[in-house]
Amino acid sequence: MSALPTVAVLYTRLRVEEKWIFAALEKRGVPYRRLNDREIAFALHRPEEWRGIDVVLARNLSYGRGLNALRIFESWGIPTVNRARVAELCGDKLATTLALARAGIPQPRTAVAFTPQSALRAIEEMGYPVVLKPVVGSWGRLLAKLNDREAAEAVLEHKASLGSYQHSIFYIQEFIEKPGRDIRAFVIGDETVCAIYRHSPHWITNTARGGVGEVCPVTPELNNLCVRAAHAVGGGVLAVDVIEDPERGYLVNEINHTMEFHTTVPLTSVDLPGMVVDYALSVARAEVRRPSAPLSTSTARAYSASEMRSSGV
Numbered sequence: 001m002s003a004l005p006t007v008a009v010l011y012t013r014l015r016v017e018e019k020w021i022f023a024a025l026e027k028r029g030v031p032y033r034r035l036n037d038r039e040i041a042f043a044l045h046r047p048e049e050w051r052g053i054d055v056v057l058a059r060n061l062s063y064g065r066g067l068n069a070l071r072i073f074e075s076w077g078i079p080t081v082n083r084a085r086v087a088e089l090c091g092d093k094l095a096t097t098l099a100l101a102r103a104g105i106p107q108p109r110t111a112v113a114f115t116p117q118s119a120l121r122a123i124e125e126m127g128y129p130v131v132l133k134p135v136v137g138s139w140g141r142l143l144a145k146l147n148d149r150e151a152a153e154a155v156l157e158h159k160a161s162l163g164s165y166q167h168s169i170f171y172i173q174e175f176i177e178k179p180g181r182d183i184r185a186f187v188i189g190d191e192t193v194c195a196i197y198r199h200s201p202h203w204i205t206n207t208a209r210g211g212v213g214e215v216c217p218v219t220p221e222l223n224n225l226c227v228r229a230a231h232a233v234g235g236g237v238l239a240v241d242v243i244e245d246p247e248r249g250y251l252v253n254e255i256n257h258t259m260e261f262h263t264t265v266p267l268t269s270v271d272l273p274g275m276v277v278d279y280a281l282s283v284a285r286a287e288v289r290r291p292s293a294p295l296s297t298s299t300a301r302a303y304s305a306s307e308m309r310s311s312g313v
Contacts, residue, residue, distance in 0.1 A: 004028075004029060004030050004031060004281075005030070005054035005055055005281055005284035005285060006030075006031045006032065006033065006052055006053055006054050006055075007025060007030055007031070007032040007033075007053075007054070007055055007056075007057055007277070007280055007281070007284070008032065008033045008034075008035050008053045008055070008056045008057070009021060009022070009025075009032060009033070009034055009035065009056075009057050009059060010035045010037060010056055010057065010058045010059060010060055010066065010069055010070075011034070011035070011036060011037065011059040011060065012036070012037050012038065012059075012060050012061035012062060012065070013061060015260070015262070016262040017059065017260055017261055017262055017273070018059055020265070020272075020273035021057070021059070021273045021276060021277060022034075023273070024271075024273040024274045024276070024277040025277055027274075028274075028277065028281075030277065030281065033053065035056075037060050037062065037065045037066070037069060040069075042069075042072050044072070047076040050073070050076060050078065053073075053078055054078070054079075054284040055078070055079050055080065055081060055280050055281070055283050055284035056069075056070070056073045056078055056079070056080040056081070057080075057081050057276070057277075057280045058070055058080060058081065058082060058087065058257075058258060059258055060258060061258075063087070063091040063136055066087055066091075066258065067084060067087045067088055067091060070082075070083065070084035070087055071084045079283050079284060079286075081236055081237055081276075081279065081280045081283055082234070082236035082237060082238070082257045082258075083234055083236065083290070083293065085234055085293040085294075086233055086234035086235070086236050086238075086257055086293055087257045087258075089233040089234065089255075089293060089294065090233055090238070090254075090255045090256060090257035091136060091257065092135055092136055093133060093134075093135050093136070093171055093254065094112055094135050094169070094171060096233060096254060096255055097110050098294075099232050099233050099293075099294045100229060100232050100233075100252055100255075102232070102294060103228060103229070103231070103232035105225070105228060105229050105232055105252050106225075106248060106249070106250065106251050106252065107251050107252045107253065108173045108174050108176055108243065108251055108253065109126060109173065109174040110171070110172065110173050110174075111123075111125075111126060111172045111173075112169065112170065112171055112172070113170045113172070114168060114169060114170070115160075115168075115170075116153075116156035116157060116159070116160045116170070118170075119152075119156055119170035119172065120149075120152055120153065120156060122170075122172055123146065123152050123172055124149070124152075126172065126174055127174075128146065128147055128148055128149075128152075128175075129145055129146060129147045129175040130145075130146050130152075130172050130173065130174060130175055131143060131144070131145055131146070131172070131173045131174075131175050132144045132146055132152075132155060132156075132159075132170065132171070132172055133171045133172075133173065134166055134167070134171070135166060135169050135171050136166055138256070143204060145175060156170065176243050176245055176251065177246065178243055178244060179244055179246075180199055180200070180201065181197045181198060181199045181200070181214075181244075182197070182198050182241060182242065182243050182244070182253070183195055183196070183197055183198070183216050183222070183241070183242040183243075183244070183250075184196050184198060184239055184240070184241055184242075184264070185216075185218070185222060185226040185239070185240045185241075185242060186238075186239055186240075186259060186261065186264065186270075186272060187226050187227055187229075187230040187235075187237075187238045187239075187240055188236075188237050188238075188275050188276065188279050189235065189236075189279055189282075189288060190227060190235075191223070191227065192218050192222065192223040192226045192227060192240075193218075193270055193272070193275060194215075194218065194264060194268045194270040194272070195215075195216040195217075195218050195222065195226075196213045196214060196215060196216050196263065196264050196267055196268065197213065197214040197215075197216045198211035198212070198213055199211060199212045199213075199214060200212065213263045213264065213267050214267070215267055215268055221250070222242070222250065225240075225242070225250050225252065226240040226242065226252075229252045229255060230255065231291040232294075233255055233257075233293060233294070234290065234291060234292065234293025234294075235290050235291040235293075236257070236279075236290065237257075237259065237276050237279055237280075238255055238256065238257060238259065239255070239256040239259035239260075239261075240252060240254075240255050240256075241253040241254045241255070241256070261273075
């Protein structure tokens, strides 16, 4: 490997973040390739076509495209940021919740059901209001706050009628009365490098839905929680969403494996694109020790099925 590894940036659309990353690569004199996931194709029997790539930096919009591309590159021995297991866990809210629970990370109370009837029972046991989320999704889309039984019955019926696999998994969380904001913290390796508050009068505070950013100080408590949460899913370059509960303090809500930072960089003056590039270069040089991720969801599900068969269930 040369002194300057070759970085492949896997992306869907050239957003501000990707342009900043390309600029950071060029500033460092790093050779790189642009891989648009709408244009590339993998001949799985010809991995030699991808020789010369020392690390892949994933910036995909599509969870499925990104995850499968990472699996392919990793199968050929090419390191990736983030790793496929990390992407798999972070892109699936249920898998994220399970990984955080295993690590003892505080998070909102959550229930999962597979029929409208069992979902309604879980909602009423949890108590209104609750938030119904798609297991896979981002940018605050397809979230529903259910304030009473009438709303719950209507939304559950609508989801069931859609018929897709995703809509047959009912992921239910308690509604947290936030102080008009939440926190997005950016973890790179073993450090929370910066964080922002996202303010909104609406209960959905994503900046993609109109939330307004403000610098959030990274206290030792916040840093420790976010690094632990990032390590729980395998670590890397991650954005950790945190809710401030008036009684329980910080709760981790979600973790994003292809983080956006176009709002954060101007607010904080932290060079996130440069830090992301430097981390990818360290991975290419095998200079960082990455925490092990839990079993992938597919492996975990297969293992559970095997356990049930062996126990006669």
